[in-house]
């Protein structure tokens with residue numbers, strides 16, 4: 472009787488998001504380094520810009536109304552968001568699917584709203600300062616979530 476060769480079934484290919492989740496996000500992906508560097512670079516510039524504008528707000532500085540001060544943050548924040556979207560696609564981990572990214576997006580919305588109140592729409596100086604400080608704390612939370620990939624990052628970080 473003729474022998475039939477039995478080929479082993481191919482293992483199903485797992486999405487890279489699943490592989491990363493199973494390996495504690497330790498798998499390195501090609502091209503991630505550059506994207507992440509762009510993302511983190513924009514994060515640093517966005518933070519520095521927001522801090523500086525807050526200090527100018529506290530000092531009632533006319534610099535706050537300079538054209539470049541109103542334009543450059545939008546360019547940085549757009550790049551920040553584009554790099555964030557590219558990272559999620561590369562990682563195959565998405566907001567409203569993976570909790571830590573949902574937390575990041577919701578916190579980003581809070582940061583934008585608090586930031587707008589702090590630098591522009593707050594009626595009194597007290598309100599603007601409170602919103603500015605709250606926005607800085609929210610920014611810190613977003614970074615902590617990014618570093619730990621946990622919705623409640625602080626027990627992990629401390």
Ligand code: HEM
Nearest residue numbers: 496511514555556558559562566575576579613614617618
């Ligand atoms: C103010 C807003 C944001 C800040 C401060 C921020 C901060 C960071 C930081 C510091 C990292 C590097 C983490 C590391 O070194 O492992 C990072 C990575 C990342 N961020 Fe953001 N981010 C922001 C917005 C977003 C948004 C809106 C998304 C997506 C919806 C996003 C998606 C990602 C992804 C996918 C990574 C890569 C994580 C990994 O390597 O596993 N980020 N972010």
